[in-house]
Amino acid sequence: MIKAYGDRESGNCYKVLLVLHMLGIEHRWIPVEILAGDTRRPEFLAINPNGRVPLIEIQPGVHLAESNAIIGYLADGSPLVPADRLLRAQMLQWMFFEQYSHEPNIATSRYYLHYLKDPVGKRDELERRRAPGLHALGVMENRLSRVPYFVGDRLTLADIALFAYTHVADEGGFDLEPYRAIRDWIERVRAQPGFVPMRV
Numbered sequence: 622m623i624k625a626y627g628d629r630e631s632g633n634c635y636k637v638l639l640v641l642h643m644l645g646i647e648h649r650w651i652p653v654e655i656l657a658g659d660t661r662r663p664e665f666l667a668i669n670p671n672g673r674v675p676l677i678e679i680q681p682g683v684h685l686a687e688s689n690a691i692i693g694y695l696a697d698g699s700p701l702v703p704a705d706r707l708l709r710a711q712m713l714q715w716m717f718f719e720q721y722s723h724e725p726n727i728a729t730s731r732y733y734l735h736y737l738k739d740p741v742g743k744r745d746e747l748e749r750r751r752a753p754g755l756h757a758l759g760v761m762e763n764r765l766s767r768v769p770y771f772v773g774d775r776l777t778l779a780d781i782a783l784f785a786y787t788h789v790a791d792e793g794g795f796d797l798e799p800y801r802a803i804r805d806w807i808e809r810v811r812a813q814p815g816f817v818p819m820r821v
């Protein structure tokens with residue numbers, strides 16, 4: 622059975638949880654508390670030297686890190702990954718966008734404001750991430766005002782990757798009120814079979 626190591630407050634970990642539930646994959650969730658320092662303990666570094674969650678154990682001694690690689694592995698051959706070559710590449714395009722243009726700005730701001738609670742000393746960092754974060758939301762709004770999901774008319778891993786931190790963007794100081802198409806898309810993702818909320 623797949624073992625999934627994650628912190629339930631982390632959007633990157635939530636992507637994995639969503640795919641496990643949406644595809645009905647039997648698994649064991651192993652809670653890891655980032656703020657308690659769990660990811661930096663020697664026993665965790667032994668299975669992921671990068672010291673980060675999410676991480677899955679596929680079989681004893683075989684681990685996989687990086688949220689988008691993990692969900693790619695879990696969903697391979699499922700309806701969450703288009704069979705068509707171009708659609709699959711477009712799905713990856715949005716997943717790389719998530720990791721390069723979205724997560725470093727929106728998730729990092731949320732980390733400072735929501736996790737650390739006390740962002741004093743992080744004001745410059747928050748300021749620096751604001752314009753690129755807003756830009757990423759603008760790119761998403763533009764896409765979603767044309768199509769219901771990032772790769773057309775069906776939910777794919779691109780939606781799951783982008784949903785994870787977008788639906789809690791307000792916790793990073795990014796108000797979604799002006800983004801009508803994003804808000805409608807959030808509701809469409811929430812209505813998917815197998816959907817589970819980030820927090821239980």
Ligand SMILES: N[C@@H](CCC(=O)N[C@@H](CS)C(=O)NCC(=O)O)C(=O)O
Binds near residue numbers: 655672
């Ligand atoms: N690119 C990685 C990012 C992983 C990451 O930054 N994980 C954070 C939580 S969201 C973490 O484990 N931080 C703990 C630490 O740095 O000790 C992914 O998508 O999985």
